[in-house]
Structure formats: C-alpha cells, structure tokens
Amino acid sequence: xxxxxxxxxxxxxxxxxxxxxxxxxxxxxxxxxxxxxxxxxxxxxxxxxxxxxxxxxxxxxxxxxxxxxxxxxxxxxxxxxxxxxxxxxxxxxxxxxxxxxxxxxxxxxxxxxxxxxxxxxxxxxxxxxxxxxxxxxxxxxxxxxxxxxxxxxxxxxxxxxxxxxxxxxxxxxxxxxxxxxxxxxxxxxxxxxxxxxxxxxxxxxxxxxxxxxxxxxxxxxxxxxxxxxxxxxxxxxxxxxxxxxxxxxxxxxxxxxxxxxxxxxxxxxxxxxxxxxxxxxxxxxxxxxxxxxxxxxxxxxxxxxxxxxxxxxxxxxxxxxxxxxxxxxxxxxxxxxxxxxxxxxxxxxxxxxxxxxxxxxxxxxxxxxxxxxxxxxxxxxxxxxxxxxxxxxxxxxx
Ligand SMILES: *Cc1c(COP(=O)(O)O)cnc(C)c1O
Numbered sequence: 001x002x003x004x005x006x007x008x009x010x011x012x013x014x015x016x017x018x019x020x021x022x023x024x025x026x027x028x029x030x031x032x033x034x035x036x037x038x039x040x041x042x043x044x045x046x047x048x049x050x051x052x053x054x055x056x057x058x059x060x061x062x063x064x065x066x067x068x069x070x071x072x073x074x075x076x077x078x079x080x081x082x083x084x085x086x087x088x089x090x091x092x093x094x095x096x097x098x099x100x101x102x103x104x105x106x107x108x109x110x111x112x113x114x115x116x117x118x119x120x121x122x123x124x125x126x127x128x129x130x131x132x133x134x135x136x137x138x139x140x141x142x143x144x145x146x147x148x149x150x151x152x153x154x155x156x157x158x159x160x161x162x163x164x165x166x167x168x169x170x171x172x173x174x175x176x177x178x179x180x181x182x183x184x185x186x187x188x189x190x191x192x193x194x195x196x197x198x199x200x201x202x203x204x205x206x207x208x209x210x211x212x213x214x215x216x217x218x219x220x221x222x223x224x225x226x227x228x229x230x231x232x233x234x235x236x237x238x239x240x241x242x243x244x245x246x247x248x249x250x251x252x253x254x255x256x257x258x259x260x261x262x263x264x265x266x267x268x269x270x271x272x273x274x275x276x277x278x279x280x281x282x283x284x285x286x287x288x289x290x291x292x293x294x295x296x297x298x299x300x301x302x303x304x305x306x307x308x309x310x311x312x313x314x315x316x317x318x319x320x321x322x323x324x325x326x327x328x329x330x331x332x333x334x335x336x337x338x339x340x341x342x343x344x345x346x347x348x349x350x351x352x353x354x355x356x357x358x359x360x361x362x363x364x365x366x367x368x369x370x371x372x373x374x375x376x377x378x379x380x381x382x383x384x385x386x387x388x389x390x391x392x393x394x395x396x397x398x
Contacts, residue, residue, distance in 0.1 A: 004251045004327065007318065012201020015324060017291075017317035020200045021284045026180070029187045034202040036107050041209070046102065053098050054213065057131065058088045060095075062214075064221035064378070069348045077231065077371035079364060081351070081381045082218045082246060089124050091354065091383030092211060092242045097124040097193055099210035101132050104191035111135045111190040115179040117144055117172035118308035118356075119151025120383060121195030126160035128193075136160040139178040141171040144308060151387060169302065172312055176286050196239025197316035200287030204316050211245025218378055219249050226376060232367070233258045235380035236360040237330065238274075238309050240316030242382040247328060257329070260319060261363045263305035264332035270295075274303040275332040276315040277323060283314075290317040306335035306395075307355035307388070333362035341365055342385065342392055354383035355392070 012018045020030060040046040054060040062083040071079045084092040104112060112129045113136070116122030122138040129136035138155055142164040145152050155162050167174045176199075183192045197207045222230055233250060235243035237260040250256045265273035280291040283298060292314040293301040305311040322328040333341070341361035346352045353361055357380075364379050371377070385392070 002325065004322070007321070008201065008205055012205065014204070014318045014321035016282075017289050017320045018201060018204060019289050020287065021289060022200045022287050023184060025184045026187065026200070029183070030200055030202065032107070037103060037202050037206050040103060040106065046106070050099055050102055053102070054095065058094045058098060059086060060213065061217045062086050064218055064225065067349050070345070073348060074365065074368040076369040076373060077375040077377045078373070079368055080222065080230070080376065080378045082214060082378060083381050084214060084242065085351070085353065085357070085381045085384035089120070089127050090386060091120045091124070092214060092245065093121045093124040093195060094127065095213060095245070096195065096207050096210040096241060097121070097128045100191065100193045100206070101128040101134070104134070104193070105132060107191065109134070109189060109191040111137070111186065112193055113137045113139070113179050113182050113190055114193045114195060115139045115172065115175040116195065117141070117175070117311065118387065119144070119148040119155070120309060120387065122160070122162070123151050123154050123158070125193050125195070126155040126158035129160065130158045137182065138162045139165055139175040139182070141169070141175050142166045143170040144172065144175070147308065147391075148387070173286070173300065180286070195241070197241045197244050197318060198239040198286070198288060198314065204288065204318055207241050208244045208248060208318065211241050212248045214242065214245040214380065215247060215249035218246060222376065222378060228376070229253050229256050230376040230378045231255070231257060231371070232375070232377045234261065234360050234363050234377060236261045236310060236356050236382060237315060237319065238312055238356060240319045242380050244316065244318055246378070246380045251327060258327070259363060260328055260330045261359045262315075262330060262332040263307060263310035263359060264334040264337070265304040265306070267334060268332070271302040272304050273332070274305045274311050274313070276313070277330045278332060285314040288314070288317050291315050291320045306338060307359065309354070309356040310359065331363055333359040337362040339392065339396060342388070343396065346385070351381070352385035352389065353381060354385050355388045357382045
C-alpha cells in the first residue's frame with residue numbers, strides 16, 4: 001500500500017510524475033525554498049500566524065452550505081457547497097497567496113512576482129503583496145488582459161505592476177515563461193508565487209498544503225452536520241489546486257469517491273478543449289512531468305475553454321498519479337454544460353459561480369439525480385462569478 005499522505009518523495013516525485021525540470025540557475029533557489037518550507041511546515045508559530053490571517057483577513061472558515069432547492073429539484077443526493085467564493089478576493093486562491101507571502105517574508109524577499117491567466121491569482125497576489133508592503137509584478141498574456149480588464153484594473157489599484165506578455169498565444173503559458181525568466185534574473189530579492197498545484201517541486205506540494213484547509217474544514221463540517229463522511233466530492237480542475245485542497249484530507253477515507261472535472265470546451269477534439277486526461281499524454285511542461293496536451297512531436301497544443309482559469313495544457317502531477325492509482329476519477333464538462341450550470345445555480349440558489357466552478361456544478365447536475373436521497377455530495381464552490389458576468393451576459397443574454 002502506498003501512503004498517499006507521504007507524497008511527494010524528497011525530490012518532488014508523485015510516482016512517475018512531478019520532479020524539478022528547471023534551468024540550473026533555479027535549482028539553488030528551489031532547494032532553498034524547499035528547505036525553508038520544510039521548516040515552517042511543522043512550525044507552530046508560522047502555522048498560527050497563517051491561521052490568523054486566513055481568519056482575520058481572508059474570512060475563514062468558509063461555510064459548508066446545504067443547497068436545499070437544488071437538492072430538491074434534482075431529486076437525488078443531498079448537495080453541500082463549500083463556499084470558497086465567500087473568501088476575500090472571491091476565490092480559493094487567497095489561501096495559497098497568503099501562505100506563500102508569509103514564507104517569502106521569512107526568507108527576507110522584498111519583491112513578489114506571479115503569473116496570472118484569468119487574473120484571479122494575480123489579484124490574490126497583488127492583494128497579499130499590498131498587505132505586506134512588498135513590490136509586486138504580475139505577468140499576464142496580452143490577450144487575457146483584454147478579456148479580463150476588470151482584474152487588470154484591480155491589480156493596478158492594489159499597487160502591482162501588470163506586464164503584458166505578447167509572445168505566442170499571449171495567454172497563461174507565455175505569462176509563466178516570462179515569470180520564470182524574471183525569477184532567474186532576480187532570484188536573490190524575489191519570490192515567485194506560483195498559483196496552482198503545478199510547476200517544479202516544491203510548488204505542487206506547497207500549494208496543495210496551503211489549500212488543504214478547504215478539505216480539513218469540510219471534513220469537520222460534514223461530520224458535525226451529518227455525523228458521517230460524504231459519498232462524493234466534486235471539484236473543477238485547472239492546474240488542480242482547489243480540487244486537491246478539498247480532496248487531500250479525504251484520501252484515506254476509501255468510502256469517499258472523488259471526481260475532478262476538466263474543461264471539455266467545444267468537445268474533445270484537438271485544440272477545442274483543455275481536458276488533459278482526454279487525449280493527453282506524459283510530457284514535461286514548465287517545471288514538471290505530467291499529463292499534458294501535445295502533438296506527436298511534443299509540441300504543446302492549443303487549448304480552449306470558456307473559463308480562462310481552466311484553460312491550461314498541463315494538469316498538476318499529483319492528479320496524474322492519483323488517477324493512475326484509481327483514487328480520483330476525472331470527467332469533463334463542455335462550455336455549454338458549464339454555462340447552463342452557471343445559470344442554474346444563480347437562479348435556484350442565489351449564488352453566481354465562477355465559470356471554472358460551473359464545470360463542477362455541471363457534473364453535479366448530471367450525477368446527483370442518479371444517487372439515492374440519503375447520499376451526500378460536497379462540491380467545492382471555488383469562486384464567485386462576478387468576474388465572469390460580462391462574458392456570460394454576452395453569451396447568454398443575447
Ligand atoms: C484559478 C481558478 C480555478 C482553477 O485553478 P485550480 O488550481 O485548478 O483550482 C478554479 N476556480 C476558480 C474560481 C479559479 O479562480
């Protein structure tokens with residue numbers, strides 16, 4: 001039996017996945033980061049400082065909310081929503097940003113950089129940098145900057161410099177390349193706050209640990225409410241941070257099934273989706289070995305999703321391993337299914353979800369009616385939909 005909680009190994013491997021695939025100039029910095037992180041992991045003072053800002057600044061714990069009308073309408077499993085959308089800045093991303101900036105401050109760093117796709121991680125990073133009084137630079141694809149003008153303005157008001165990246169597709173992948181280039185040059189003064197359970201070791205482990213508070217709380221809350229564990233956990237999967245955060249504390253509970261939901265875009269055809277487990281293969285991208293969407297020559301394929309936060313060619317390495325082991329299964333929802341779920345949750349529960357989150361809701365709409373009425377689902381409501389309202393209005397309110 002593999003002890004799932006002992007992963008990754010000391011070199012960052014989750015079975016055949018993960019590792020440190022970076023330029024040599026970054027190895028020292030990553031080793032330092034790993035060593036410093038290992039120190040704070042068990043450090044009571046650090047952990048209580050983090051718990052304090054999560055509570056006072058970010059708004060934890062988040063409620064586990066029974067979606068009564070949705071449950072009744074679907075006529076099957078009882079549906080609970082883990083309300084990460086209620087956190088400061090509107091999504092789970094602040095959990096990781098707060099953890100990493102406390103670590104950066106410990107290491108004496110004076111400058112923070114990050115990449116962002118939809119802008120949610122950029123906003124979370126700019127927010128924690130403002131709170132800490134540190135210089136902050138956010139790399140963002142020029143195409144994404146146009147699509148997410150509101151978040152660009154938020155980052156600027158928070159005092160961050162937003163740098164437009166025009167290379168290639170001018171989206172997230174190119175923004176990550178630029179951030180890595182900056183880090184190589186300024187590694188002494190600078191900490192790179194990576195935004196998902198991706199990239200080189202120690203990021204997949206560290207980001208997961210900073211989000212496990214989601215699952216720790218949910219486990220305690222469902223036991224209080226129902227006096228038993230849920231039958232099914234559901235979360236959307238971009239890089240895989242909100243999902244691994246919810247799932248991780250339940251990994252040993254063999255009766256709890258888990259489903260990660262990827263972006264099916266227009267359907268599973270080359271270039272039309274971002275579902276890495278549908279036609280993806282083993283490869284290396286931006287620091288880690290994992291499942292990704294590439295052609296026969298290893299060239300990264302174009303991806304598409306209605307939600308910018310799920311639109312990335314690689315999935316976090318721990319997910320690839322947990323899928324191999326059969327512990328987590330993965331499905332996908334298409335753009336249309338996600339948009340329908342966006343409408344449904346808004347109308348039935350009075351909660352407008354992020355388009356990323358809507359993929360998880362879409363899966364619940366499919367499976368809940370087939371489950372017995374005494375079964376329990378917990379779905380991670382990873383973020384609120386305010387940022388997506390203009391885009392959804394264009395698509396849905398014509
Ligand atoms: C960024 C984002 C995601 C996708 O990222 P993960 O690392 O897979 O969680 C999902 N939901 C929301 C609201 C996001 O902002």
